[in-house]
Amino acid sequence: QSALTQPASVSGSPGQSITISCTGTSSDVGTYNFVSWYQQYPGKAPKLILYDVSNRPSGVSYRFSGSKSGYTASLTISGLQAEDEAAYYCTSYATGLYVFGTGTEVTVL
């Protein structure tokens, strides 16, 4: 069971939109619409920001949105803000198991 593939880093200027990809296989992302995304600040626990590909938990900014096509899920952050600078991880259900993405560091320029 290999980790899902994410870009190591993505950057953008305030107000811009950025997209983070999360590529899996037919065993996970390609089969299940159970992809979730987590935001993590240094030294803190991860926080759920999207679930089931594109659903936002209560209290999460509308600027976070998700989608999926084939084996790749994507997280888009629109109207980038300084507070969005963090690490982002995707995860997918994979028939009783779970697999995380490799993680992406977002830098706000």
Added chain:
Amino acid sequence: QVQLVQSGAEVTKPGASVRVSCKASGYTFTDYYIHWVRQAPGQGLEWMGWINPNSGGTEFPQKFQGRVTMTRDTSISTAYMELGRLGSDDTAVYYCARQYYYSYFMDVWGKGTTVTVSS
């Protein structure tokens, strides 16, 4: 409020075992799976497995088969993760997180427990 409170930091030696606890409050303990996720220094998140507090059933990825044990004590709403035959590469922050039975995401996380393996 809903929270998962983890046990304190551990320092242990190679070859030993470590047990981390995760005490749930603010919700019905047996209605949610408990996952364990670890993060080595400067690295990403790694899923270690889950336990069903209702049945005690567990599931782990092959990497941890035979080396990790997950248990629970429903009388005190606490889940435990024990990892054996520790090596230096097991030095990490270990998190517990809950997942509602009919969902596929982890919505509440503990603050993490730092485990350091050093001779």
